Amino acid sequence: MQAARRYFKSFASGFVVAVPVTVTFLDYVGYVARVEGASMQPFLNPEDRSFNDVVLLNRWSVRNFKVNRGDVVSLASPRDPEQRIIKRVIGLEGDTVKHTFQMPGTRTYKNRYVRVPSGHCWVEGDNFGHSLDSNFFGPVSVGLVHARASHILWPPQRWQRIEPSLPTDRGPLDQETIDHLEEQGAVTIPKT
Amino acid sequence: MGDGDRYGCPIATLQSDIRMFSGGEQPCGRLLPWSAMLCNRYGYQIATLQSDIRMFWRTAGSRVEGCCRDRYGCQIATLQSDIRMFSGGLRAAVWKAAAVVGYAVQYGCIAHCTLEYAADFIVCSGPSMEPTIHTQDVLITEKFSVMMKTVNVGDVVIARSPTNPNIFICKRVAGLEGDKVCLNPGSFIKKYRWVPRGHVWLVGDNMGNSSDSRVYGPVPYALLRSKVVFKVWPPGDSGSLRGPPQEMLQVLRTMKDTGR
Numbered sequence: 001m002q003a004a005r006r007y008f009k010s011f012a013s014g015f016v017v018a019v020p021v022t023v024t025f026l027d028y029v030g031y032v033a034r035v036e037g038a039s040m041q042p043f044l045n046p047e048d049r050s051f052n053d054v055v056l057l058n059r060w061s062v063r064n065f066k067v068n069r070g071d072v073v074s075l076a077s078p079r080d081p082e083q084r085i086i087k088r089v090i091g092l093e094g095d096t097v098k099h100t101f102q103m104p105g106t107r108t109y110k111n112r113y114v115r116v117p118s119g120h121c122w123v124e125g126d127n128f129g130h131s132l133d134s135n136f137f138g139p140v141s142v143g144l145v146h147a148r149a150s151h152i153l154w155p156p157q158r159w160q161r162i163e164p165s166l167p168t169d170r171g172p173l174d175q176e177t178i179d180h181l182e183e184q185g186a187v188t189i190p191k192t
Numbered sequence: 193m194g195d196g197d198r199y200g201c202p203i204a205t206l207q208s209d210i211r212m213f214s215g216g217e218q219p220c221g222r223l224l225p226w227s228a229m230l231c232n233r234y235g236y237q238i239a240t241l242q243s244d245i246r247m248f249w250r251t252a253g254s255r256v257e258g259c260c261r262d263r264y265g266c267q268i269a270t271l272q273s274d275i276r277m278f279s280g281g282l283r284a285a286v287w288k289a290a291a292v293v294g295y296a297v298q299y300g301c302i303a304h305c306t307l308e309y310a311a312d313f314i315v316c317s318g319p320s321m322e323p324t325i326h327t328q329d330v331l332i333t334e335k336f337s338v339m340m341k342t343v344n345v346g347d348v349v350i351a352r353s354p355t356n357p358n359i360f361i362c363k364r365v366a367g368l369e370g371d372k373v374c375l376n377p378g379s380f381i382k383k384y385r386w387v388p389r390g391h392v393w394l395v396g397d398n399m400g401n402s403s404d405s406r407v408y409g410p411v412p413y414a415l416l417r418s419k420v421v422f423k424v425w426p427p428g429d430s431g432s433l434r435g436p437p438q439e440m441l442q443v444l445r446t447m448k449d450t451g452r
Contacts, residue, residue: 024305119357
């Protein structure tokens, strides 16, 4: 009996220490998550694999919400606050991006070019046509970004550090093109 | 042997310790605070323990396992580390510092978890919620409503600003997803808008001087952080928050229906 009481006491005191420390660690430093879905193929969850990638999500690097173009980030979905989606950042505030129409009934802007408002970013999945991203719901507020995917941890053959890189055909437009488009009135500036 | 690793000293020591302590225990006299704490735990003066442990570190003997634990109520390693901590010297200072850092980390984490998942203090600035909330007012906010999705129309919430993620805004919820809100209640020709899925419509009480959803559109629900429940400062105006002002009742039809 004595031993049992002592055991439970030490368990409880350990629990009171471990839970807040672990939760704080997960909030400030980062955690590990499995990627579901095909929206980031071929970069994450490539088709030739039977199991999903596991990535290391770094919370520390987004504590000030400084994201870079080309980063792979995990963010809360604007359509469903409980769902986390993982996408690549294509444009930051102030950039002008080309809106690629993918699915019927998407949010249709008057023009194909969108200026990303302040405090927002444009995210896209690498898998064109199979991704619910800014092409569907428009620029997302940077406050929704939860973590940056820094490494692929599993499977071991795919262990790598994730470097920020923009796909060759996606990215913000250069100033010359923007000026030209603005002259034509072809850039949508969302109300913000 | 295995037991030596567990207790941090040769198991032979344990038996000798017990033999030594079984006779002639000294009562706890007037001791220094640290030593008194240790004495209360083990029933011996710290000096006795120190000298005994030192004396018997080299003795040989056979296993006695549980005896030491029953006598002191803990393992011999705990005893030794306590002695290290409570006696003087540089090593003790390092141990004490480590203990302090350990406690600081532990309580810091508990504080973080409380402020992040339970309740929080907020100091407001800005005129957008007058007369309900003024600058330098201190509010208590709770996170459960936001986490459990029980936020209602008419609640005052704190959210991350959609236009600048590093600042927070304090507004009243005028519409939830699926509601129809009026963009210009005062005008003759009213414009309406549906609040999309996963979003809320925020409006400041001071409707003439507030940059809110009428400016930056519906706010994603995931940006909401906490719900304001109480105002604690200034004391003259503290207590639960007032209800929404008259003009805001026209922003959302259902607000009128529920009589808020």
